Amino acid sequence: MESFVKVSGIAVPMMRVNIDTDQITPGKELVRSALDGDFARALFSNQRYLPDGSPDPGFILNRAPWDKSVFLLADRNFGCGSSRESAPKALRDWGFRGVIAPSFGGIFFNNSFRNGLLPVELPIEQVSELARQMQAAGGNAQVTVDLRAQSVTAPDGRQFPFTSPPVLRTMLLEGLDEIGLTLSRRKEIDAFRTRDRRARPWAYAVAPGG
Numbered sequence: 147m148e149s150f151v152k153v154s155g156i157a158v159p160m161m162r163v164n165i166d167t168d169q170i171t172p173g174k175e176l177v178r179s180a181l182d183g184d185f186a187r188a189l190f191s192n193q194r195y196l197p198d199g200s201p202d203p204g205f206i207l208n209r210a211p212w213d214k215s216v217f218l219l220a221d222r223n224f225g226c227g228s229s230r231e232s233a234p235k236a237l238r239d240w241g242f243r244g245v246i247a248p249s250f251g252g253i254f255f256n257n258s259f260r261n262g263l264l265p266v267e268l269p270i271e272q273v274s275e276l277a278r279q280m281q282a283a284g285g286n287a288q289v290t291v292d293l294r295a296q297s298v299t300a301p302d303g304r305q306f307p308f309t310s311p312p313v314l315r316t317m318l319l320e321g322l323d324e325i326g327l328t329l330s331r332r333k334e335i336d337a338f339r340t341r342d343r344r345a346r347p348w349a350y351a352v353a354p355g356g
Contacts (some may be wrong), residue, residue, distance in 0.1 A: 147262045149321030150293050153243045155216030157289040158206060159277035165220055166227030167254060169193075171236045185232055186239040207240075211285040219277045220247040222270065225254025234261040244291055246273055246298065259314040260323060264293060272298075272306045293319055 171179070175188035194205050201208045207215070218237070224247040225233060234257050237245065244264035258265045268276075279301045280287055287301035293315060298306045310318075317323065343350050 147318075147321045147323060150243060150262065150264050150318045152290065152292045152294065153216060154288045154290040155243070156211055156214055156285055156287070157217035157219050157246065157276060157280050158212045158215035158285070159219045159280055160206065161219060161221050161274065161277050163221040164223045164226055167225060167230035167233040167251070168227055170225065170233040171230060176230075176232060179232055179236070184239075185236040186241075188232065189236040189240045214241075215285075216241060216243045217289055217291065218242055218245045219273055219280070220245060221273070222248040224250050225258070225265075226251035229253045229257075231257050231261070234258040234263045238263045246276065246289075246291075248273060256314070259311075259318050262318065262321075264291065264310075264318060266291060266298060266308050266310075268298065268306050268308055275304075276300055276306075 171188045179185045179188045206212045246266045248270045290299040
């Protein structure tokens with residue numbers, strides 16, 4: 147998994163409430179994307195494509211410079227709905243590094259960290275200000291997200307602080323999944339096992355024939 151420390155880029159405004167996982171990755175795409183691994187193709191497919199399969203020029207992600215966005219700005223409850231890990235996978239595979247919104251669906255929030263996508267919670271006033279500045283610049287501006295400092299820098303230089311769960315933040319900073327995070331503590335684990343074996347040798351005894 148690619149680590150996230152400090153990233154700058156275009157932030158596309160999609161300021162709607164309750165953008166659920168079925169909008170992010172429609173159900174009809176689940177089997178296909180699972181088979182061919184092309185989750186990016188599934189992203190917002192009901193909105194990105196016309197009935198004949200061609201890109202809809204009216205959809206913002208199909209228009210320059212928004213098609214190079216690395217952050218998505220949304221209103222509250224982004225990623226609500228069913229537990230669908232394909233949703234953060236599709237966003238990440240398309241090229242997004244993070245989503246900035248006032249709130250997220252709980253399962254989506256956790257799945258995002260595990261798939262290399264940073265969910266940033268900011269008050270709606272700050273998200274709306276980021277969207278306003280990006281729209282005013284026609285997309286020719288950048289938002290910077292610094293996970294180590296836990297701050298978002300707007301195009302005009304204003305900084306907005308945020309917080310992330312410590313363990314999930316560490317995983318993304320270091321580019322680790324749960325197994326990788328556990329293995330990174332191998333020395334501490336081995337030291338504990340050594341102490342514990344001395345204190346409770348019976349717990350490590352192997353039964354005859356076991």
